[in-house]
Amino acid sequence: MSTLDTLKQGETATIQTFNDAFLSLKLIEMGCLPGETVKLAYTAPFGDPIAIEVSGYTLSLRKQEASTVVVSVNTKN
Amino acid sequence: MTNPLPHISIALVGNPNSGKSTLFNSLTGLNQKTGNYAGVTVDKHYGTYKYNNTSVTVTDLPGTYSLFPKSMDEEVACKALLSEGEKVDVAIIVVDASNLKRHLLLATQVIDLKMPCVLALNMIDEADKSNITIYVSELEKLLGIDVIPIDSRNKKGIEDLQKAVVKAKISNTVFYNFEKQKELLPDCASYTDIIKEDLSVKGLNTNAVNDFELADNIHRFSTINYIIAKCVKQPQHVNKSVTQKLDQFFTHKIFGFLFFLLILFIVFQFIFFIAEYPMSWIEDGFLFLMNFTSGILPKGQLNDLIVNGVLAGISGIVVFIPQIALLFFFIAILEDTGYMARASFILDKLMRRFGLNGKSVIPMISSVACAVPSIMSTRTIMNWKDRMITILVTPLISCSARLPVYTLLIGIMFAGKESLGIFSYQGLVLMGMYLLGFAAALIAAIVLKYVLKTKEKSYFIMELPVYRKPQLQTVIMLVFDKVKVFLFDAGKIILAISIILWFLTSHAPGNAFSTIEKNALAQQTIKQVNKYELNSQKLEASYAGILGKKIEPAIKPLGFDWKIGIALITSFAAREVFVGTMATIYSTGDTENSETLREKLMSEKEYETGKPVYTSAVCWSLLVFYAFAMQCMSTLATTYRETKHWKWPAVQLVFMSGLAYLSSLLVYTVLS
Secondary structure, eight states: OEEGGGOOTTOEEEEEEESOHHHHHHHHHTTOOTTOEEEEEEEOTTSOSEEEEETTEEEEEOHHHHTTEEEEEOOOO | OOOOOOEEEEEEEEOTTSSHHHHHHHHHTTOEEEEEOTTSSOEEEEEEEEETTEEEEEEEOOOOSOSSOSSHHHHHHHHHHTTSSSOOOEEEEEEEGGGHHHHHHHHHHHHHTOSOEEEEEEOHHHHHHTTOEEOHHHHHHHHTSEEEEOBGGGTBSHHHHHHHHHTOBOOSOOOSOHHHHHHHOTTOOSHHHHHHHHHHSTTSOOHHHHHHHHHHHHHHHHHHHHHHHHHEEOOSSOOOHHHHHHHHHHTOTTHHHHHHHHHHHHHHHIIIIITHHHHHHHHHHHHHHHHHHHHHSOSSHHHHIIIIIIIHHHHHHHTTHHHHHHHHHHHHHHHHHTHHHHHHHHHHHHHHTTTOOGGGHHHHHHTTTOHHHHHHGGGGOOSHHHHHHHHHHGGGSOOGGGHHHHHHHHHHHTTTOOEETTEEHHHHHHHHHHHHHHHHHHHHHHHHHHHOOOSSOOOOOEEEOOOOOOOHHHHHHHHHHHHHHIIIIIHHHHHHHHHHHHHHHHOOSTTHHHHHHHHHHHHHTTSOOOHHHHHHHHHHHSHHHHHHHHTHHHHGGGTOOHHHHHHHHHTTSOTTHHHHHHHHHTTSOSOSOOHHHHHHHHHOBOTTTOOBSSOHHHHHHHHHHHHHSOOOHHHHHHHHHHHSSTHHHHHHHHHHHHHHHHHHHHHHHHHO
16 A cells, blocks of 8 residues: 555556545545546656546645555556 | 516536636626625626526636535635525536536535526537537436536537526435435434535534535445446547647646746736836826816816826826736636646745745736736635735835836935946846845745634645636636726725825915915015925925924934935825925926936935935935835735735735834944
8 A cells, every 4th residue: 555645657546545534525526536546647847746637637736635645556457 | 567577596606617707708798797705805706698588697606626615715605505695596507528527526516405406518519529428318317407518618508508597497316425414414404404514613523524525425426427327428548638748848847947937927028018008108198187187177176186186096096907907818818728727736846835826926926017916816826825925925026116216226325336347236236126025025925824824724636627728708808807896996995095195295284385385476586486396395394294204203213304204105105106206305396307316315415414314324224115115005905905804904014014114224223
């Protein structure tokens, strides 16, 4: 298990659970549901914030916020 | 006998980026107004249209992602939808057809409020282009309400939507998690009650409501997944290559910043240099009008009030229009294309440490031209605290009205000593003043980051919308709206203050003025009395002159005499008025040319000691004072308009003037 902020560019993962109650409410209404696939699209020039692809659109969030999202990294097949 | 037209009131509700505002423009055209919701800083946009025999009032609610608000804007949208305040008869739920899954969350929540609804399936053209097929009648069946495909940008489907609105129905389907509600919130009889409970307990222990929200949203999304599977056919890979390629460029380590700098440069050129032309046309036009009016009206008090009080005041308001219009022209394009979200994204880390937002950068750079349009442009900052900090610190940045003051003072200080090697002293000091302004703004921002308290939680979870072509109508509507809001809301405060200032400088207690005029007439036989000298004597005798003398003890420690005191009072209208007032006091004529004034000031000697008055200590002290002091009624009026509370302009006035006083005191004490 790792967290969303540790993904490398282009890597995909599946959302498992959340560590922060308030942020989880916000993230879920933005389409970050447990079981949903996310992909790290790109990062900002200073490495933070990051942009992810989820539920068919692009979402940006800070690394600290991404670190509250527990994911399992998908292995390439 | 004719019956009055039946009237219904509808609200547009949807996620940000659902194209809600474009739809609002398409529905109402020019019949729209901007008002405000009670007690909050959110603007209320409403308008009207007629369909058959029904007159319809439309309110464009602030964008929201769900009915459990996470920000003040969202709270306003929820409360309005629950008909707190004005009654809403029908809700048009606006969704992005190419992004249906996420948008259906809010849609199903609104349906659960058991109010008549219509779903506007917006951006159907983009869905078509991405080969997404939506089975509308199937979707209608599952949601229980009418679904109308529209393309608000090209005004397609608008009439179908209007037709559906007048026969909108309440859905029989229930989407919320009934079991969880019974378990966690047994006192709530309906979904509406749950939302009301959430709105009323904000800030208290909201565990039960939060737990419900979490369980309900997960429950909802599983229903939505079923709906999507039934109603939407989409290709495996949605083609978004254009947005992806543009993002690679706009968020690139080097090109991303270079492009942002280019945007800043263009915006800056327009509001700093290009805006000068229309601004001087407006000023010349008003001067002509003032001379003309003064000529046709009978001489006297009323003439003076209308010409130098009212017309001069209105001129001082209208002159802001070019800068406001140009800045919002660019901001509307940047927002409408989706670029603004990227600018915010690449700058976030840099600005975060100052308690600011990526979107604070454009307002702050623009305030080198003028703080008024800059403060208005902070509307794009969604987070309340970031927005307040930006509004409060922006006026510290040296604006173009300070330039004439700086030029005059630097000219006195470095007369004869033109350069240091290849650099001119003037240029170096001027640059130093601009840097001082930026540094002060950033330091003040850091302080405010710790001082300002908010119950709104801060986060940076933001949608990066797909790039779209900017729409002329959207851009023009925004520019018009901003100009109108400034003219009528901030304008009336500015006009009131300028009339007060006019009264202070043009009136004197008793018959002081007529004595001065009589003396002048008596002297005329001996020598020709200069018109400028007469004006100088009058200003000294006026209420403003008396006030200037009254405050002399307070400003003496800064090295200022009563003559500067008068200029401090009059330049509350705008900083550049300092130069004009000094010219009047020193009888050099109220001209643009500060050359003669500079010489006059340099040769000014103290009466008792014969030492020069404008020493470098005094000049430095004045420079620093004008860098920091809140000497601008228009900025205060704009801050009031944008924060809807007198507290904030008062805070600005006290903290900036306090900072100016202490800094000048320090500078003068050290240098003299």
